[in-house]
Every structure is written in structure tokens, then in C-alpha cells.
Amino acid sequence: MSDVSMAWRPVSAWEGLWTGTGRQGRADGAAGVTVTMIDHVDMATLIAVGRDTTRMAAVVGELWGLELPAAGRTSTNAAGTLVWSGPGQWLAIPKAYDFAALVAAFEGVAAASEQGDGRALVEIAGRAARDVLAKGIAIDLHPSVFTPGCTAVTALSHLSVQLWQTDDAPTYVLSAPGTVAGHVWEWLVDSAAEFGCEIRLRRSL
Numbered sequence: 001m002s003d004v005s006m007a008w009r010p011v012s013a014w015e016g017l018w019t020g021t022g023r024q025g026r027a028d029g030a031a032g033v034t035v036t037m038i039d040h041v042d043m044a045t046l047i048a049v050g051r052d053t054t055r056m057a058a059v060v061g062e063l064w065g066l067e068l069p070a071a072g073r074t075s076t077n078a079a080g081t082l083v084w085s086g087p088g089q090w091l092a093i094p095k096a097y098d099f100a101a102l103v104a105a106f107e108g109v110a111a112a113s114e115q116g117d118g119r120a121l122v123e124i125a126g127r128a129a130r131d132v133l134a135k136g137i138a139i140d141l142h143p144s145v146f147t148p149g150c151t152a153v154t155a156l157s158h159l160s161v162q163l164w165q166t167d168d169a170p171t172y173v174l175s176a177p178g179t180v181a182g183h184v185w186e187w188l189v190d191s192a193a194e195f196g197c198e199i200r201l202r203r204s205l
Helices: 054-064 099-105 129-134 178-195
Strands: 022-024 033-038 044-048 074-077 080-086 089-094 110-114 119-125 151-156 159-167 171-177 197-202
Touching: 022 178, 033 178, 054 080, 054 099, 080 151, 080 159, 099 110, 119 129, 119 178, 129 171, 129 178, 159 178, 171 178, 178 197
Parallel strands: 033 197
Antiparallel strands: 022 197, 033 119, 044 089, 044 110, 074 080, 080 089, 119 171, 151 159, 159 171
């Protein structure tokens, strides 16, 4: 009998959706928006045990020096990012990632679930970023309302997504289930085409 071996490797949610980087849509002038696929990001969902999050906030502070974000907010520093994603629930994206250590650190405080293989992250930035997102997201992104550090769980063209703003450029990060990455990608590229879209790939958030 012949020896058959299988080679396993991580597969990005974006794999096969775009074969290269560069300009898309309107070609004249500076690109109005930059869309960056963020590849192979290690992250986990943390769900607090019970309603009292005092202990969880303490662990978050000890591990990453971050504050536990309030509803609709994010917290970030050189150690990583923590994103509120629902009542008693946060998305953790640490720079140094060890899931087993994460589970141990939050034992009895929060349940942890890996999300790196199940989520697709994309960054949308530039002067036309709000105009692009406004085509499919029914939340107010005006700078007087939605600012750096804000996040929302919402819908993008009928797909469930989470959006957060990282700076005043403005720059947004969009998180979607990996199973709908293709639909999100097609929508983004089509919606950004009229403004001129620069497509990039990055290996970390």
C-alpha cells in the first residue's frame, strides 16, 4: 500500500479572492480609499462568567495593561487590542498570542474561544472610507458621532459584521465571519471603485 501523507497549513479567509495588490476602479488621481486584507490574525472571543466583570478587568490589566472597554468601545496599546462585541463579551487581539496561556489566565473568569480561523479582518482607510461604508452600513459614521475607539456590531449589505475606528484618517477595521469573506470583499471593491481603490495585503493588525 502506498504511503499517503497530508500536509496541513493555515488558510486565510481571503485566500483566492484576490490574486494581487494594486489599483482598482477609478484610475485618475490619488486613491480615495485603501482596502487592506489582514491575513492570519490570532484572536479570541472572551465571554465573562457572570455579570461582575471586576475580576476580568483585573486579568486584562495584568496581561496586556489594557482597560476593559465599555459598551461600544475599544482599548488598544502596544500589547494589542480589545474590542467590545456584546454584553459581557470582547474580542481580544493580542500581539503575543498563546491560546493555552489565555485560557489558563482567564480560568473561572471568562470563557475563551479562538476566532483566528473563523474571522476575516479588513482595513478600510482614506478620505472616502466613510462614503464607501455608508453604502452598506446603517449606522452614523459622522466624526461627531463615531470616533477613534468606537465600535459597533451591525450589518453590511445584510451580513453581520463588526466595525471599529482606529484613527482620524479615518481608518476602520471590519470583522466578518470567514464564511462570508467573499461577499464582503466583492461588496467592498465594487463600492470603492468610483473613488479609486488601492488594494493591499498585511500580515498583522
